[in-house]
Amino acid sequence: MAKYDKADLERRMRGAVEALRHDLSGLRTGRANTALLDSVQVEVYGSHMPLSQVATVSVPEPRLLSVQVWDKSNVGPVEKAIRSAGLGLNPINDGNTLRLPIPDLTEERRKELAKLASQYAEKARVAIRNVRRDGMDALKQDETKKEISEDERKRAETDLQKLTDEVIKAADEAATQKEKEILGK
Known part of the structure; x- marks a missing residue:
């Protein structure tokens, strides 16, 4: 020693x-926080990557997260990863952007x-x-x-x-x- x-x-x-x-x-408080998605891993390009490496996460409103996916072909895998992350969030797909309303706890x-x-x-x-x-x-x-x-x-x-x-x-x-x-x- x-x-x-x-x-x-x-x-x-x-x-x-x-x-x-x-x-x-990473714990939800009922308010939108970009750190909420830090643990989300997306399966793209044949490997698992953190969400932050395939998209930009922002908070346009107190109860809404916006995920701007850089490559349109990754929107599906990102949406799937968020749904299966166990955060209780249901993404709304707007083409290249996913909107995540934060439900009341x-x-x-x-x-x-x-x-x-x-x-x-x-x-x-x-x-x-x-x-x-x-x-x-x-x-x-x-x-x-x-x-x-x-x-x-x-x-x-x-x-x-x-x-x-x-x-x-x-x-x-x-x-x-x-x-x-x-x-x-």
Whole structure:
């Protein structure tokens, strides 16, 4: 195991929060958001490609997404990919453009999405705690190798715990914010 590196541990923890924010951005809130289609993979030219590589997604109205497909021959596969993505969206084909009206979320669906947001947050908290554990293990090893004293290890462990608490708080705030958006509060 490598020596204790607080900067690397902080980078990894903050990375978990960024991954959480990315996951949360894909959850529907009843408002149009281009990030909603980030996970859509389209089968074109014999391979799977992200939607962003075959079309431009925009938000012309608060409850409407517009997908401008660059190559007319790909409109069908893009429409199929959006329908089968499990987002509950039904594209309206206007030739080269697909219009995606964002339907109102039912109360039941809002609760499911809020639950999913809290699951994403829990996954992020686990990842952050795993990084903390790696740091604690590195500190113990450094102490065993006589590279740091017991007092230095304890001080660093306290710092690491403060950092962990701070990053988990950021993850919780991101999830809480998303849950409020989903539930319409």
